Amino acid sequence: MNQDTDQQKASLKRLFARRLPGKLRQVSGYLQRMHSGEATAGLGKQLSLTLEHSIKSCETFGFQACARLLEQAEIQCHNPDADIRAQLIKALMDLAEELDGKPKLEAKTDTGIVMEPPSASTLALQPLWISLPERERNELMAPLALFGFAVSSQPGDTAGAASIAVVADHEAAHAIRSRLGDKMPPLVMVGDEDSIPARLQAVRAGASAYIVRPVHLPELIEALETINPATAGEPPRVLIVEDSKSQSMHYNKVLKEAGCSTAVVNQPLQVMEALHRLKPELILLDMHMPDCTGLELARVLHQMPGWRSIPMVFLTAEENPEKLAAAMAISGDDFLIKPVKADELKTAVLRRIARGRTQTQTLTRDELTGVLNLNALQSALDNQCALANRLGESLCFAHIDVDKLGELNSEHGHAAGNAVLQHLAALFSRRARQSDSIGRLGGDSFGLVLPGCHGDDAIRLIDGIRRDFERQPMIYNDKTLHVHFSTGIASHDGGQAGTLRDNAARALRWAKEAGGNRIQLANSN
Incomplete structure (x- = not known):
C-alpha cells in the first residue's frame, strides 16, 4: 500500500513538473505588465493570491527554488x-526554460509587437464542479487544488464564477442538465464500465470525455x-494578424x-518576429489587409519550414463562397464572418487548438500496437x-523482446x-503504472520507461507480466501459440x-544468451 502511495505521489510530482514552466512564464508575463505600468488596478492583488497558492504547491512537490522565486x-x-x-522576470523565464530542458533565451530587442499573457481573471483557481459521491469527490479535491482547480459540489460555491466543466x-x-439546460458546463462523465x-x-x-472508475x-x-486547453499548464498561444487596431x-x-x-501584429510584414517569440498554435488572420492580404501571407508562411502546417482561422467580411473556398484551400482550418x-x-479558437494537440498525440502512436512510436518513446525517455x-x-x-518471433x-x-505484438502491447499498457511510458522500438521489441522506479521494483513489475504472459497461451485461428519474452533493464545513473x-539492450542480450524467457538487470551479477 505504501509503495502504491509513493508511486502515486511520484506521478503527481511529474505531472506538476510538466505544468510548472507554463505557470512560471505566466507569472513572469504579469510581472512584465506591472513593470511596464500596463497592469490593471486589481492585477497585483489577484497575482498575490495566486502566488500564495502556487508557493504552497511548489513546496508540497519539492520545487524549493521555484517557491523562493515566487515568494520574491x-x-x-x-x-x-x-x-x-x-531581474525577477528574467529569472522566472530562465527557470521555466531550464525545467523544459531548453537553452536560456537571449533577450530580445523591443519591436513594438504586443505580447501579452492571458487576462488577470485567469490567475484565479479554475472553478470545477464535481457531482460525484462525497467520498469520491473528497479524494479528488486536495490533489486538484494543487493543480489550480477549485472544486465544489455546486456551481454557486465558486464565488459566482462559471465552472470550466462538471464531472x-x-x-x-441527467439531473444537472434538466436543471441547467444549455447553460450546463462541458461534461466529463464518470462510469463503471469500459464498453x-x-x-x-x-x-x-x-x-x-468519459473516464472509467x-x-x-x-x-x-x-x-x-482536452475540453479546454486554457486549463493546461501552458496556455493556448494565438497570434492575431489584423491591420485594424480597434478590432485586434x-x-x-x-x-x-x-x-x-x-x-x-497590425502590420503583416512584421509577422516573423512574433512567430518566433510566441511560437503560436494558431494564427487568427484577417483576409483583407493593405500591403499584404491574409491569403498572400498564408501562402508565404506555408512555403517556410516550421510554419507549413500551422492552423489558421481567417477573419473576413467576405461572403463569396468561391473566395472563402480559396481561403480554406490554403490550409485554412476555419473562417469567421465579421x-x-x-x-x-x-469556441473556434479553443476547439481548433484542442484538436491540434490531440492530433499531435495521435502522430506519436505506433500504428500496429497503439503504444508510443519510436520517436515518441525516445522523447519520453529523454x-x-x-x-x-x-x-x-x-x-x-x-x-523487451519477444522470444523466437521469427520462427512463429x-x-x-x-x-x-x-x-502477439498487439496482445503483449495491450498487456503492458494495462499492467504498467500510469506514470510509465510503453512504446515500440521496432520489429518485435518494446521499450518501457519506468520513472521513480529502482531496478528491483522494475524486475518485480515486469516479471509478474512475464509470468502471466507465459501462463496464458494465445489462441489464433484455432491454434494455440505458446509465446514468451525476455527483458533487459538498466537503472539511470x-x-x-x-x-x-x-x-538495457546489453542486458537483453545477456538474457537471450542465457536461454530467453527471463529478465536481466544491467551491471548485476
Missing part, C-alpha cells in the same frame, strides 16, 4: 522595486485540458479572457532522464506475429538517455 514575486506585488522586478456520473449529469454501450450513453448525454488524477486533468484589441481581449497567451461574436471566436537529473529521482528503462512468423504467418538504452 509576491513581495513585488506589495513592495515593488523596478530593478529587482526586472459527474450518468444519473447526476462501447457505456461510452455511447455518455456521448448521448452530451459528455465531452477509479478516477485517476492524471487522466482527469488530461480530459479537462477586441480579439485580443476576448482571447486573453479565455485563457490564451496572445501576440498582436463582425465576430465573442463566444464564436473563443524527458524523464532530464527530469530525474533535476529532481534526483530514480528511473529505469526496460528493453514462419510457422503461422506474420499476421499471427502481429497479433545520471547519464544520457542513449547510455540507458544501450545498457
Whole structure:
C-alpha cells in the first residue's frame, strides 16, 4: 500500500513538473505588465493570491527554488522595486526554460509587437464542479487544488464564477442538465464500465470525455485540458494578424479572457518576429489587409519550414463562397464572418487548438500496437532522464523482446506475429503504472520507461507480466501459440538517455544468451 502511495505521489510530482514552466512564464508575463505600468488596478492583488497558492504547491512537490522565486514575486506585488522586478522576470523565464530542458533565451530587442499573457481573471483557481459521491469527490479535491482547480459540489460555491466543466456520473449529469439546460458546463462523465454501450450513453448525454472508475488524477486533468486547453499548464498561444487596431484589441481581449497567451501584429510584414517569440498554435488572420492580404501571407508562411502546417482561422467580411473556398484551400482550418461574436471566436479558437494537440498525440502512436512510436518513446525517455537529473529521482528503462518471433512468423504467418505484438502491447499498457511510458522500438521489441522506479521494483513489475504472459497461451485461428519474452533493464545513473538504452539492450542480450524467457538487470551479477 505504501509503495502504491509513493508511486502515486511520484506521478503527481511529474505531472506538476510538466505544468510548472507554463505557470512560471505566466507569472513572469504579469510581472512584465506591472513593470511596464500596463497592469490593471486589481492585477497585483489577484497575482498575490495566486502566488500564495502556487508557493504552497511548489513546496508540497519539492520545487524549493521555484517557491523562493515566487515568494520574491509576491513581495513585488506589495513592495515593488523596478530593478529587482526586472531581474525577477528574467529569472522566472530562465527557470521555466531550464525545467523544459531548453537553452536560456537571449533577450530580445523591443519591436513594438504586443505580447501579452492571458487576462488577470485567469490567475484565479479554475472553478470545477464535481457531482460525484462525497467520498469520491473528497479524494479528488486536495490533489486538484494543487493543480489550480477549485472544486465544489455546486456551481454557486465558486464565488459566482462559471465552472470550466462538471464531472459527474450518468444519473447526476441527467439531473444537472434538466436543471441547467444549455447553460450546463462541458461534461466529463464518470462510469463503471469500459464498453462501447457505456461510452455511447455518455456521448448521448452530451459528455465531452468519459473516464472509467477509479478516477485517476492524471487522466482527469488530461480530459479537462482536452475540453479546454486554457486549463493546461501552458496556455493556448494565438497570434492575431489584423491591420485594424480597434478590432485586434477586441480579439485580443476576448482571447486573453479565455485563457490564451496572445501576440498582436497590425502590420503583416512584421509577422516573423512574433512567430518566433510566441511560437503560436494558431494564427487568427484577417483576409483583407493593405500591403499584404491574409491569403498572400498564408501562402508565404506555408512555403517556410516550421510554419507549413500551422492552423489558421481567417477573419473576413467576405461572403463569396468561391473566395472563402480559396481561403480554406490554403490550409485554412476555419473562417469567421465579421463582425465576430465573442463566444464564436473563443469556441473556434479553443476547439481548433484542442484538436491540434490531440492530433499531435495521435502522430506519436505506433500504428500496429497503439503504444508510443519510436520517436515518441525516445522523447519520453529523454524527458524523464532530464527530469530525474533535476529532481534526483530514480528511473529505469526496460528493453523487451519477444522470444523466437521469427520462427512463429514462419510457422503461422506474420499476421499471427502481429497479433502477439498487439496482445503483449495491450498487456503492458494495462499492467504498467500510469506514470510509465510503453512504446515500440521496432520489429518485435518494446521499450518501457519506468520513472521513480529502482531496478528491483522494475524486475518485480515486469516479471509478474512475464509470468502471466507465459501462463496464458494465445489462441489464433484455432491454434494455440505458446509465446514468451525476455527483458533487459538498466537503472539511470545520471547519464544520457542513449547510455540507458544501450545498457538495457546489453542486458537483453545477456538474457537471450542465457536461454530467453527471463529478465536481466544491467551491471548485476
